[in-house]
Amino acid sequence: MIASDFMDFGQELHPSGKNISTYLDLFPSLKEVKIICPRLFSEQTVHEVLTDYRPLRRLCIISHENSKIDYTPFPKHGTLELLFLELNGLSVDDGCNRLLNETLSNLFSPKYILRKIEHGKYPSIKHLNAFFEIRPELQWLVVVFNEYGKVMLCHADKHSRTGVEIIKDPTFHLGNLIHTYPELYDIFWNEFQKLSKCSLY
Numbered sequence: 001m002i003a004s005d006f007m008d009f010g011q012e013l014h015p016s017g018k019n020i021s022t023y024l025d026l027f028p029s030l031k032e033v034k035i036i037c038p039r040l041f042s043e044q045t046v047h048e049v050l051t052d053y054r055p056l057r058r059l060c061i062i063s064h065e066n067s068k069i070d071y072t073p074f075p076k077h078g079t080l081e082l083l084f085l086e087l088n089g090l091s092v093d094d095g096c097n098r099l100l101n102e103t104l105s106n107l108f109s110p111k112y113i114l115r116k117i118e119h120g121k122y123p124s125i126k127h128l129n130a131f132f133e134i135r136p137e138l139q140w141l142v143v144v145f146n147e148y149g150k151v152m153l154c155h156a157d158k159h160s161r162t163g164v165e166i167i168k169d170p171t172f173h174l175g176n177l178i179h180t181y182p183e184l185y186d187i188f189w190n191e192f193q194k195l196s197k198c199s200l201y
Contacts, residue, residue, distance in 0.1 A: 117145060
């Protein structure tokens, strides 16, 4: 984990989000990276990590002070399986659709994607179906809204002919989600539990 120096994360590393390669170059075979820092999105840190670390399997980004973002597409990456993207402070009405159609447009390998923003509209059914259709590996897409406390879960079962299952829940209650979707505990829910123990929340 790499965390910014304005939070207390015990013994974690405390560099700036800028020039992240300086730190990550020490571990050329990294398969999992977790970064917690303000304005990471505007600094294109995610783009830098995806470009420089090709063996990466899991990427968790928790970024703060995101009043606005650049929707520049992430670079192509052939091995990424999990993307956990939390953009606190981001409030955009059409942001969910733009994140799908623009920012994530080059990523086809992930099996699991979670995006958490401050508030906005649900992505449209049309955009969701199109997003899943060209990503045969994608199994789960979860969208969480901080302000409204709501969540949307989209699941594609490659053995089913019913298409993408979309569940909208007006209340994001972690305990209920762990009980209802235990298969996602090691993928998504445990990250929320870990973060809740830090001064971040």
